[in-house]
Amino acid sequence: MNSPVSPATPPPAVVATALAKSYPRGREVVFALREVSFEIHAGEFVAIVGASGSGKTTLLNLLGCMDTPTSGKLQLDGRDVARLSESERTRLRRDRLGFVFQHFGLVPTLSVAENVALPTLFSRRPDPERVQFLLERVGLSGRRNHRPHELSGGEMQRAAIARALINRPLMLLADEPTGNLDSQTGAAILDLFRELNAEGLTLVVVTHNPALADDAQRRLTLRDGSIVPAER
Amino acid sequence: MKLSWLSLALKEGQRRPVRTLITVAGIAVAVAALASLLAFQRGYQNGLSAELDRLGAHVLVVPKGCPFDAASIALHGANWPCYLRASYLDEVRAVPGVATAAPALMAAFPKSDGAQTVVVGITPEFLALKPGWRIQGKFPSASDEILAGAEVARVRGWNVGESVRIDELPGQRRVSGVMDSTGGSDDAFIFLPLASAQHDLRHEATLTHILVRLRDPAQLDDAVARLRGCNAGMDMNIVPLTHLFRTIQGMVGSTSLWLACVATVALLAAAAGVSNAILMAIAERTREIGVMRALGASPGDVFRLIWIETLLVCLAGSLLGLLAAGIASRGIESWLRDRLPFAPDDTLVRLEPAVALMCLGGAILLGSLAGFLPAWRAARLTPRDALRNPSGA
Helix, strand or coil, X not given: CCCCCCCCCCCEEEEEEEEEEEEEECCEEEEEEEEEEEEEECCCEEEEXXXXXXXHHHHHHHHCCCCCCCXXXXXXXXXXXXXXXXXXXXXXXXXXXEEECCCCCCCCCCCHHHHHHHHHHXXXXXXXXXXXXXXXXXXXXXXXXXXXXXXXHHHHHHHHHHHHHCCCXXXXXXXXXCCCCCHHHHHHHHHHHHHHHHCCCEEEEECCCHHHHHHCCEEEEEECCEEECCCC | CCCCHHHHHHHHCCXXXXXXXXXXXXXXXXXXXXXXXXXXXXXXXXXXXHHHXXXXXXXXXXXXXXXXXXXXXXXXXXXXXXXXXXXXXXXXXXXXXXXXXXXXXXXXXXXXXXXXXXXXXXXXXXXHHCCCCCEEECCCCCXXXXXXXXXXXXXXXXXXXXXXXXXXXXXXXXXEEEECCCCCHHHHEEEEEHHHHHHHCCCCXXXXXXXXXXXXXXXXXXXXXXHHHCXXXXXXXXXXXXXXXXXXXXXXXXXXXXXXXXXXXXXXXXXXHHHHXXXXXXXXXXXXXXXXXXXXXXXXXXXXXXXXXXXXXXXXXXXXXXXXXHHHHHHHHHHHHHHCCCCCCCCCCCCCHHHHHHHHHHXXXXXXXXXXXXXXXXXXXXXXXXXXXXXCC
């Protein structure tokens, strides 16, 4: 376990118990995660760090219900992910989680506003006011009708963050959110994360960016699929 | 634009406009070919049927020769290469089952501008075959009287009671009647009493053809056998018009069937093209699909999106194809008229709403099938695998 929980701390948003993931590769079996256990509490800002191939993205995929563990147990918001059907996992991703990707993942044929509104198409809950609110929140209201290719990298990532927040998630999962940005733009994204976390949003960020990792309240360091004891 | 499944799919078509246009064009060409073919088949069938109704006869009696030429000449007006003896008429009338036998002597006089003046000598028995004729004035009875078809009267400015001159016939003629339009070749004919025609055309006691109406059309085969068996039977060609038209339709139908097979293959190839284009698009967008799945799109949502995209391509191609078929129909009609052995007067290529709907429905059904595989494959992608794919956004 790697969580400083006090009696006053609210119940954990994430509880991972002996979580393992392995893949067959030819005749071999690759162990991407080896029985990791940890908790993440609501409102925490956690950075997952480690060398390439250490299992960071695998862990993020499991936390995002985009993959299922080979063994162990993962509870999200009190629910055992292994017991959820495909449609329940989809609903969990849609309603409780927000995703931010290194390559932004914006749909190039849609405008910024449409990209932000995209998850509401899947949830069947259109909310143009919230789209406008989030565009203003990330400073892109003047760019709402622009296409992604007309934006800078920082603007694209801010649009992606607005999109991740559209369905009011409980937890934001970000995979190398500053990986494609210069340091100044990366710092602006970090400021935005800090603000969101200050407003109570749980943040789990996979990163190689030391500034981002340093800014997190807690760091989960992975090495060869296992969690290295806490450094701070 | 408000974000919807439709707008999302429509915008996807703009990602690779050239590929989208080529795919749409493939469908359009196939649909245009199929629609034109169906429109022709329907137009030709209706035209033959209307022609038969207008003719009002069940059997055409003509001199020996090609029955197709005979039918074409009797229906559309032309010079007859040989003649029947007028005395055969009594033998035809004597055959049991014959209700009316209307004799005719036809002559056509080509003009320098490509048009022709067609005069037809007839008797009042002709009226029994033409219940649809509406005559302003009266049927010609005196030797100098004529009945003008609607088109002839319009072009030449003739009115009932007017005294006129026909260059190809001697003397003055009086227009005893003008016909309302029949929609057929009769509109272009000048009718006069048979005896006058025989005299003025110098073909005394001869006929070009006899139109026969039977008491019971169901007894056509028996009546034809009896007509062929009469004394003059050896010198006459007895042409059962229903059979003739069926044969003509069969000949044209065989060619149409072959062309329909080609058009269907083209449509299947176009559908395969659509399927391939959508599969390529999915391969390029795999990571984007992964992002959508991560954002909460269900497999059903992904299936729906890809399926709508395919349907839109097929719908656009179908509408474009139908538009092209509609625009090209006049040209196709003119081209076909120059080549068909027998073409009815009515519109040959008739793109009716039923044909258009059939083509549209067929293309959409085919599009649905073409879109099924790509949509199913895209829906089966797990978010993890889709996001790991190196291609795409």
